[in-house]
Amino acid sequence: MSTVNSERIPNNVHLSDDKRLQRALEAWQPSYIQWWREMGPSGFQEDDVFLRTAISVDTDGWANFDYVKMPDYRWGIFLADAAPGRTIGFGDNMGQPVWQQVPGEHRNTLRRLIVTQGDTEPASVEQQRMLGQSCPSVYDLRNLFQVNVEEGRHLWAMVYLLHSYFGRDGREEAEALLQRRSGDPDKPRMLGAFNEPCTDWLSFFMFTFFTDRDGKFQLLALAESGFDPLARTTRFMLTEEAHHMFVGETGMLRVCDRTAQMMAEHKKDQPEDLRKLGLIDLPTIQKYLNLWFTLSLDLFGGEISSNAASFFASGLKGRAKEEQFEDHLALAGTYAMDVPKDGRIEHEDVPLRNAMNEVLRDAYVEDCQRGVDKWNRTIAAHGISFELTLPSRRFHRHIGLYAGVYADPQGNLISREQWEARKDEWLPSDADKAYVRGLMTRPVYDPKQMASWIAPPKQGIKGRPVDFEYVRHGQA
Ligand SMILES: [Fe+2]
Numbered sequence: 358m359s360t361v362n363s364e365r366i367p368n369n370v371h372l373s374d375d376k377r378l379q380r381a382l383e384a385w386q387p388s389y390i391q392w393w394r395e396m397g398p399s400g401f402q403e404d405d406v407f408l409r410t411a412i413s414v415d416t417d418g419w420a421n422f423d424y425v426k427m428p429d430y431r432w433g434i435f436l437a438d439a440a441p442g443r444t445i446g447f448g449d450n451m452g453q454p455v456w457q458q459v460p461g462e463h464r465n466t467l468r469r470l471i472v473t474q475g476d477t478e479p480a481s482v483e484q485q486r487m488l489g490q491s492c493p494s495v496y497d498l499r500n501l502f503q504v505n506v507e508e509g510r511h512l513w514a515m516v517y518l519l520h521s522y523f524g525r526d527g528r529e530e531a532e533a534l535l536q537r538r539s540g541d542p543d544k545p546r547m548l549g550a551f552n553e554p555c556t557d558w559l560s561f562f563m564f565t566f567f568t569d570r571d572g573k574f575q576l577l578a579l580a581e582s583g584f585d586p587l588a589r590t591t592r593f594m595l596t597e598e599a600h601h602m603f604v605g606e607t608g609m610l611r612v613c614d615r616t617a618q619m620m621a622e623h624k625k626d627q628p629e630d631l632r633k634l635g636l637i638d639l640p641t642i643q644k645y646l647n648l649w650f651t652l653s654l655d656l657f658g659g660e661i662s663s664n665a666a667s668f669f670a671s672g673l674k675g676r677a678k679e680e681q682f683e684d685h686l687a688l689a690g691t692y693a694m695d696v697p698k699d700g701r702i703e704h705e706d707v708p709l710r711n712a713m714n715e716v717l718r719d720a721y722v723e724d725c726q727r728g729v730d731k732w733n734r735t736i737a738a739h740g741i742s743f744e745l746t747l748p749s750r751r752f753h754r755h756i757g758l759y760a761g762v763y764a765d766p767q768g769n770l771i772s773r774e775q776w777e778a779r780k781d782e783w784l785p786s787d788a789d790k791a792y793v794r795g796l797m798t799r800p801v802y803d804p805k806q807m808a809s810w811i812a813p814p815k816q817g818i819k820g821r822p823v824d825f826e827y828v829r830h831g832q833a
Pocket residue numbers: 478507508511572598
């Protein structure tokens with residue numbers, strides 16, 4: 358079923374058998390390329406970049422690695438192979454055959470889910486478009502572009518569903534996905550974190566670690582969907598997503614490694630001293646972690662949600678790895694929730710279906726912790742006693758029960774005055790941001806070099822050395 362082909366839009370969905378759909382997508386393609394040229398990586402569109410391109414869904418050899426100019430990247434449509442006889446694995450329709458067409462009663466909800474997922478993909482490309490001009494190395498520059506082109510492909514994946522299954526509404530939504538702009542006050546992207554500026558590499562690594570990981574869990578939940586084309590699309594997207602989180606996890610690991618190594622070597626631990634050495638001090642790393650973790654927590658939606666309950670009930674969106682749960686109906690259970698009331702925390706037992714956002718967030722937090730543990734082991738390996746921690750889920754929230762509530766990183770409720778007085782200890786201050794940006798004003802385009810604030814990676818890409826010329830910049 359997984360075929361490579363030489364059509365304008367590479368695909369394994371037999372696009373050439375459906376002329377109407379093929380024409381519609383070929384008509385969307387120039388708008389997409391125009392968007393990419395306008396909003397994709399600024400200043401590198403004519404460079405040859407050593408990129409991975411999805412060409413099939415075969416587990417061995419699904420991708421091809423070669424130099425390509427980004428606007429010529431072959432963004433394709435690939436669905437994981439169908440599982441014969443697949444049935445809905447949860448909710449009220451449990452055990453019934455999955456849907457190959459959109460059930461009328463779920464049409465609007467499904468479209469909304471797909472558009473919301475789709476909107477995040479171009480948004481992140483827009484957020485990251487200036488980063489190439491401050492890259493710490495050519496290796497990192499290439500990884501940035503790899504993430505960017507694959508987010509572009511994820512947009513294609515969602516647009517394919519919109520065009521195939523949602524008729525005219527779907528085509529209009531596909532157009533609108535190219536019209537909104539991250540951070541634009543008049544036509545912003547749909548979700549908060551995707552309108553935040555991501556203009557320095559510390560933010561980029563935090564984004565790919567925390568925000569792309571929200572993507573992973575949303576995709577895992579959608580991969581359970583009773584709407585089979587959505588399940589199959591998202592399953593394949595997860596393959597690419599893994600690399601994005603690798604970029605974030607190893608990026609931060611290398612920053613922590615470099616800082617801790619120099620702390621040990623120079624026997625210094627004061628941020629001012631470390632900044633003089635061109636390093637990112639650990640308290641500043643903690644603040645960026647606090648920011649991107651909490652922005653990403655918000656993406657899971659409210660703790661108590663009737664929408665989440667109905668997505669689950671109708672079989673549209675499950676839990677991550679639904680098969681690991683015993684009870685797929687989730688009608689009887691409750692979830693013990695901490696709810697803020699009049700300045701105190703009260704416990705409330707919430708019907709499980711209404712707590713599905715929180716269940717997914719639990720899995721996410723656990724996954725984040727595993728990465729942070731690795732960073733901490735790297736710091737400890739240099740004999741430095743400093744531990745990065747995930748802040749409380751009550752801290753710095755803008756969605757759900759803790760929106761409008763002030764809490765410190767430990768989760769203690771505090772007054773607004775206390776928050777104002779201390780927030781610069783917990784989140785990047787203007788001075789921190791200015792320092793981090795200042796550290797990165799000069800990009801590193803020589804493959805043999807690495808910025809002062811980050812250790813080199815352990816290995817290069819696809820068997821190439823670390824100092825390989827992954828991007829041939831400015832040679833056009
Ligand atoms: Fe994505």
